[in-house]
Amino acid sequence: MFELNFWPLIGIPVVVLGFALRFNPLMVVTIAGIATGWAVNLDIITLLQTFGEKFMNSRQLASFILILPVIALLERYGLQQHAKNWIAKIKSATSARILALYFIVRECSAALGLLSLGGQAQTVRPLLAPMALGAATNKYGELPKPIKDMISAHAAAVDNIAMFFGEDIFIAFGAVLLMDAFLKENGIAGIEPLHIGLWAIPTAIAALIIHLFRLSRLEAKIALAVAAHKQQEAI
Structure with a gap:
């Protein structure tokens, strides 16, 4: 045995x-x-x-270490503040619209294999989150920390979700190749990476629609939170 x-x-x-x-x-x-x-x-x-x-x-992982001091240097010289000031000049910009636009760009670029085009360290923290916060501040005035944290959390979620569902469409992505190898090792023939990528498209579209719907409700959620905060301050 x-x-x-x-x-x-x-x-x-x-x-x-x-x-x-x-x-x-x-x-x-x-x-x-x-x-x-x-x-x-x-x-x-x-x-x-x-x-x-x-x-x-895995030596490409070391490139992430090189990004951190560059981002820190840019933030030291006011990258976040410049992003907030720039977005404040666009009157029609809202937090939800900025995040929705980034979601579409991020998912489409991930589907094309451009995985490093965005990211938490190099895009969300120094650019996306400050821009979303700047749009909300421009519309509602100075925001309390819980609302800022909520907007920042949505910015981080946008990047994660868009990349997660977009990268599966790219046929040279590691997970797609792993699934292809697993199927072949277990005697399941006739399925190529292209097939896996094509079947990932409906899921990515569904994720896009669902998350854009969530973002469409974000502005109302921010407005309610701001109103509740002002009412609490008045008491």
Whole structure:
């Protein structure tokens, strides 16, 4: 009878314990990898080769680290304030319209594989959220923190949802290729990445319609929150 070997899973409790004890994340992941390699009887040379191969395959992740100081420098010199001032000059701009426009652009660009065109660090925090806040401030005056947090949360959600449903249309996206490989490994033939991408289009359209409907109600929600805040201040 086939007997399961759970030793290769030893890296999981190592990671959980290391993070729970707030050890250095890099050290925790390294130790977890070494423990897993030991559990599957990898020699030290093969283990080092595996570490190097995985690092090289994921080296593009390091580009995200380079973005942070650039964004911090731009914010230091007033990027958010300039975004607010610029959007305040457009009288017809509202928070909902700005977020809806970004949602459409973000989902369409993700469908074309332009995943790095937006993002939380490089677009939402320094540009999108300040623009949405600037439009609301221009219309209702100075906003209390709970309303600002609500608008910022909607800005973050717009980016996440648009990218999540848009990227599945791009046939070279990792998840699409993973599904294609999984189907072929299990003997399900006749399904290509193009088919998966085409079937993702109805879901993306549904997500677009649903979220645009949610955003259409955002302005009324902001107005009610502002009115409630002013009424509370009057009391």
